[in-house]
Amino acid sequence: MSAQHLEATGFVQLANRSAGYYRTLRVIKVTQERPDRLEPGAIIVKVRFRIPAAAFEPLEPTATIEVPADLIQHEIAAEATK
Numbered sequence: 001m002s003a004q005h006l007e008a009t010g011f012v013q014l015a016n017r018s019a020g021y022y023r024t025l026r027v028i029k030v031t032q033e034r035p036d037r038l039e040p041g042a043i044i045v046k047v048r049f050r051i052p053a054a055a056f057e058p059l060e061p062t063a064t065i066e067v068p069a070d071l072i073q074h075e076i077a078a079e080a081t082k
Helices: none
Strands: 006-019 020-029 042-052
Touching: none
Parallel strands: none
Antiparallel strands: 006 020, 006 042
């Protein structure tokens, strides 16, 4: 990270909603820390933003982020019982 860029990390909870023939992706929640509890039907995507410091002028910057399927990492969780 250079002095000309600012960086932040967040966790976005996304849910796939369907209504008839239409399927939409909705942002459910955004947090700075990994949430302890996932909203029903949601997934978590960790995002890192690196934005030029000049973006914090009176204008409103917009970004589109595309995530290719080959970059998705699935975490595996296991629970042990007696």
